Amino acid sequence: xxxxxxxxTTPLLDEVHKLVCEGLKExxxxxxxxHKLGSIVASKIESARKKILKNLECKNYDLIFTSSATxxxxxxxKSFSDPSKIIxxxxxxxxxxxxxxxxxxFVLESDDIVEKVDSETELVIISLVNSQAGIxxxxxxxxxxxxxxxxxxxxxxxxxxxxxxxxxxxxxxSIDYISIAGHKIGGPRGIxxxxxxxxxxxxxxxxxGGHENGLRSSTPATSLILGFEKAIEISCAxxxxxxxxxxxLKNHLxxxxxxxxxxxxFPFKEIQTSPYIVCLIFKxxxxxxxxxxxxxxxxxxxxxxxxxxxxxxRNPMFVGLGLEEKYHKNVMRISFCSxxxxxxxxxxxxxxxxxxxxxxxxxx
Amino acid sequence: xxxxxxxxTTPLLDEVHKLVCEGLKExxxxxxxxHKLGSIVASKIESARKKILKNLECKNYDLIFTSSATxxxxxxxKSFSDPSKIIxxxxxxxxxxxxxxxxxxFVLESDDIVEKVDSETELVIISLVNSQAGIxxxxxxxxxxxxxxxxxxxxxxxxxxxxxxxxxxxxxxSIDYISIAGHKIGGPRGIxxxxxxxxxxxxxxxxxGGHENGLRSSTPATSLILGFEKAIEISCAxxxxxxxxxxxLKNHLxxxxxxxxxxxxFPFKEIQTSPYIVCLIFKxxxxxxxxxxxxxxxxxxxxxxxxxxxxxxRNPMFVGLGLEEKYHKNVMRISFCSxxxxxxxxxxxxxxxxxxxxxxxxxx
Numbered sequence: 215x216x217x218x219x220x221x222x223t224t225p226l227l228d229e230v231h232k233l234v235c236e237g238l239k240e241x242x243x244x245x246x247x248x249h250k251l252g253s254i255v256a257s258k259i260e261s262a263r264k265k266i267l268k269n270l271e272c273k274n275y276d277l278i279f280t281s282s283a284t285x286x287x288x289x290x291x292k293s294f295s296d297p298s299k300i301i302x303x304x305x306x307x308x309x310x311x312x313x314x315x316x317x318x319x320f321v322l323e324s325d326d327i328v329e330k331v332d333s334e335t336e337l338v339i340i341s342l343v344n345s346q347a348g349i350x351x352x353x354x355x356x357x358x359x360x361x362x363x364x365x366x367x368x369x370x371x372x373x374x375x376x377x378x379x380x381x382x383x384x385x386x387x388s389i390d391y392i393s394i395a396g397h398k399i400g401g402p403r404g405i406x407x408x409x410x411x412x413x414x415x416x417x418x419x420x421x422x423g424g425h426e427n428g429l430r431s432s433t434p435a436t437s438l439i440l441g442f443e444k445a446i447e448i449s450c451a452x453x454x455x456x457x458x459x460x461x462x463l464k465n466h467l468x469x470x471x472x473x474x475x476x477x478x479x480f481p482f483k484e485i486q487t488s489p490y491i492v493c494l495i496f497k498x499x500x501x502x503x504x505x506x507x508x509x510x511x512x513x514x515x516x517x518x519x520x521x522x523x524x525x526x527x528r529n530p531m532f533v534g535l536g537l538e539e540k541y542h543k544n545v546m547r548i549s550f551c552s553x554x555x556x557x558x559x560x561x562x563x564x565x566x567x568x569x570x571x572x573x574x575x576x577x578x
Numbered sequence: 579x580x581x582x583x584x585x586x587t588t589p590l591l592d593e594v595h596k597l598v599c600e601g602l603k604e605x606x607x608x609x610x611x612x613h614k615l616g617s618i619v620a621s622k623i624e625s626a627r628k629k630i631l632k633n634l635e636c637k638n639y640d641l642i643f644t645s646s647a648t649x650x651x652x653x654x655x656k657s658f659s660d661p662s663k664i665i666x667x668x669x670x671x672x673x674x675x676x677x678x679x680x681x682x683x684f685v686l687e688s689d690d691i692v693e694k695v696d697s698e699t700e701l702v703i704i705s706l707v708n709s710q711a712g713i714x715x716x717x718x719x720x721x722x723x724x725x726x727x728x729x730x731x732x733x734x735x736x737x738x739x740x741x742x743x744x745x746x747x748x749x750x751x752s753i754d755y756i757s758i759a760g761h762k763i764g765g766p767r768g769i770x771x772x773x774x775x776x777x778x779x780x781x782x783x784x785x786x787g788g789h790e791n792g793l794r795s796s797t798p799a800t801s802l803i804l805g806f807e808k809a810i811e812i813s814c815a816x817x818x819x820x821x822x823x824x825x826x827l828k829n830h831l832x833x834x835x836x837x838x839x840x841x842x843x844f845p846f847k848e849i850q851t852s853p854y855i856v857c858l859i860f861k862x863x864x865x866x867x868x869x870x871x872x873x874x875x876x877x878x879x880x881x882x883x884x885x886x887x888x889x890x891x892r893n894p895m896f897v898g899l900g901l902e903e904k905y906h907k908n909v910m911r912i913s914f915c916s917x918x919x920x921x922x923x924x925x926x927x928x929x930x931x932x933x934x935x936x937x938x939x940x941x942x
Contacts, residue, residue: 217607217615219607219608219611219613219615219616222607222608222610222611222616223606223607223608223611223797224606225603225606226602226603226606231599231602231603234599234602235595235598235599235602238590238595238598238599238766239589239590239595242587242588242589242590243581243583243586243587243878244583244586244587244884246586246884246885246887246888247583247586247587247878247880247884247887248869248880248881248887249583249869249873249878249879249880250873250878251581251583251878252583252586252884281645281646281649281768281796281799282645282784282796282797284784284785284786284787284795284796284797285645285784285796287786288783288784288785288786307786308786308787308788308795309784309785309786309787309795309796310786312785312786312787312788312795313785313786397797402602402799402801403797403798403799403800403801403802404645404768404769404799404802405768419652419783420646420648420649420652420673421648421652421673421676421677422648422651422652422671422672422673422674422676422677422885423648423672423673423676423883423884423885423886423887423888424672424676424885424888425885425888431648431672431673431676431885432645432646432648432649432673433587433646433648433761433767433884433885434767435766435767435768436767437766437767438767438768505612505613509613509614514607514611514613514614514615515613516611516612516613517612519787520608520610520611520616520787520797521610521786521787521788521789521795521797522787523610523611523612523787524610524787524788524789
């Protein structure tokens with residue numbers, strides 16, 4: 215079986231799985247309970263929070279735990295009262311683009327987002343790594359340019375596809391908010407985070423018991439928090455090595471695939487992209503057909519992001535990325551994780567070749 | 579060790595723990611992914627959803643999974659544009675009272691909430707079981723009376739402390755929304771639900787990938803959903819037996835405690851309360867002191883709900899319950915779960931006696 219849909223979500227790392235299962239058993243007390251059992255659990259959560267802040271070199275930031283990156287992005291967006299003063303990219307994750315579809319101002323991936331900033335702009339959203347194409351943004355440079363143009367403008371970075379995979383430091387950052395999640399790097403689902411620069415305005419989306427410094431009420435899910443932290447710790451510790459290894463795999467995949475059939479194209483080959491994501495187009499055969507044939511050989515990839523799979527009509531992500539509409543039905547995404555091996559890639563290539571042989575008669 | 583703080587949160591049931599750990603390992607695919615791995619996981623989620631609806635006899639309801647009952651309550655409240663047309667009880671959980679503190683209309687526990695309903699009322703919130711005092715409300719009767727007075731008024735029931743513990747049927751219910759969570763009945767934290775009567779208005783709080791029928795975007799946490807379902811299934815299957823057993827334990831505790839010291843009072847003894855929650859007052863000694871002494875003997879109970887523990891100043895829950903202010907510092911809550919035994923209760927009583935002997939010199 216080949217699972218190359220890690221940008222949708224990854225299996226848990228063994229160490230994370232062990233920790234979460236232990237936590238589910240042992241750390242059952244409510245961290246808000248005033249007794250010792252509650253305090254022990256609360257201190258484990260605080261320790262996880264500190265470790266994440268340290269691993270991401272975030273000394274000027276607070277971290278709140280949320281249930282998903284969707285929640286983190288929504289919380290920042292909904293902290294601003296006038297969405298028409300928010301600028302985002304149409305190719306951002308649906309938790310941004312859907313949230314702002316009727317009210318925000320958007321640019322395309324090829325546009326210079328800084329140009330769009332004016333004296334009224336309250337928030338600009340940047341994706342560190344685009345989840346469909348893998349395009350990497352220089353978040354620090356863009357943020358600095360935005361603030362040179364309008365020092366009052368706040369910047370939110372959606373770092374979900376970059377966390378633990380793409381090097382970035384927040385030690386001297388001008389970025390105001392960073393949304394993170396662990397389930398693309400072997401952490402559990404149901405937990406995520408929002409880094410908030412000290413002093414940046416933020417409102418609670420969930421109100422109640424005043425957890426997370428009043429910014430996110432709900433009984434915390436201790437074991438998930440511990441697993442989330444561990445996934446970040448492991449990914450950050452091995453980031454460079456993993457990056458280089460996965461980059462070699464990606465290059466090998468692209469070079470091998472390009473010669474399989476003349477109809478295969480890699481539309482973002484000339485742009486700096488994450489080694490973990492490969493976006494390709496097979497002209498002439500709908501990706502649905504290819505994916506179904508691959509699935510029959512136990513090979514799992516996707517066409518678009520899982521969170522865009524329910525979209526009816528044109529996929530705004532494809533439009534934002536500037537993909538020609540006639541090829542929208544031909545787009546595929548292959549995505550790796552840190553434990554992907556050369557053998558996996560070789561097997562994938564051979565299975566893909568088989569599928570092409572089976573379906574090439576369909577090409578018009 | 580005696581843990582009698584189950585109303586704050588409970589350890590996972592063994593069967594639930596096993597299921598969640600297996601799910602964390604195996605059901606890693608993203609349920610929104612279109613490939614087979616995604617569909618398998620998605621169908622497990624749909625199966626869990628159906629089982630919950632069946633176990634709660636909810637054929638006229640849809641169920642969406644949320645991250646917490648706080649989120650469920652917030653989502654309903656924030657679906658109504660004018661909070662001044664919402665009536666709640668001051669003794670409701672902070673996810674209701676805090677959310678409405680500056681805007682909603684409140685009653686006290688002793689008030690008749692139906693009387694407050696008028697032609698303008700859009701939403702009334704009722705707690706099935708009060709989390710501090712255990713008071714049980716006849717939710718069906720209240721809901722019916724509300725709708726007789728104003729058929730357009732919607733009713734939200736916070737059923738968190740009653741789910742799997744107190745019998746209630748929704749098969750012919752007039753209630754519009756019911757918020758549920760599993761972590762008071764041996765289910766995992768980080769997952770909860772909202773039952774929505776077909777046709778009742780509801781808005782998404784989290785927008786993005788359109789999960790949960792567009793009502794709650796975020797990659798679902800499959801393993802938590804499966805564990806949540808299992809906890810409900812087990813609790814509902816054993817509800818009557820557990821109720822009777824725990825009721826005997828509660829009666830035994832109250833009868834034994836009442837004779838330990840004349841300063842012990844059970845303020846809600848004459849009202850119908852949940853067997854799982856015992857609220858008591860020890861006049862003359864602050865509960866903080868008693869709780870610290872109990873803790874030294876490895877006995878863990880609480881003064882107020884965990885979600886109220888961060889409150890500064892007067893606890894609105896105590897005010898709502900009509901507890902005299904001079905006794906606010908003397909309130910304690912003991913809470914059981916389905917696996918609490920008579921031996922646990924006996925041990926608790928003996929430890930409590932020891933503590934009273936140690937601290938009774940403090941009584942003025």
